[in-house]
Amino acid sequence: GQSLEQPSEVTAVEGAIVQINCTYQTSGFYGLSWYQQHDGGAPTFLSYNALDGLEETGRFSSFLSRSDSYGYLLLQELQMKDSASYFCAVRYSSASKIIFGSGTRLSIRP
């Protein structure tokens, strides 16, 4: 089967660091992506990991461990505009559909 698990809600303080975890079970695995969605907006791509390790893009980093079927999104120097829902997503082949997790709602306090 195919399922992804991530926390439903996370709260953090402006300027801090937060990590959003994602575990997945798929019949195959090709890569793990992260998307951000603000209320009323479209999901937008943040990062992609196909191999183990950390990928860094500015304040955002994403990590993957294929052996553990686990990944996380790390957000540093949190800003109020980072308040949004964050989705992990997997695909099991280069030509397959993209399956999304249920999303983590990140709330940031001043």
Next chain:
Amino acid sequence: EAGVTQFPSHSVIEKGQTVTLRCDPISGHDNLYWYRRVMGKEIKFLLHFVKESKQDESGMPNNRFLAERTGGTYSTLKVQPAELEDSGVYFCASQKTGRTEAFFGQGTRLTVV
């Protein structure tokens, strides 16, 4: 480059009526996906087109839903007849073959009353 566009942005229809949603993907993107998000829950997969062919339609809830992509360009998703549980935000996304990033439209918010 124009992004993924969806029409209409909002639709309110009565139970039993028909609604057709349209998605125009980014030019040159062979992959087109339909998703639905209900009440802030998961982004649920509905259907995947590669050009004009249905690659995977395992997420379509029932035969009241019909998706087409004639000519491999824009796609339509028809719901007939609509039921209350069909309410939600329907997203379309397109992706260039071989690339990792999918681009989403702003979605169509469908409300069935």
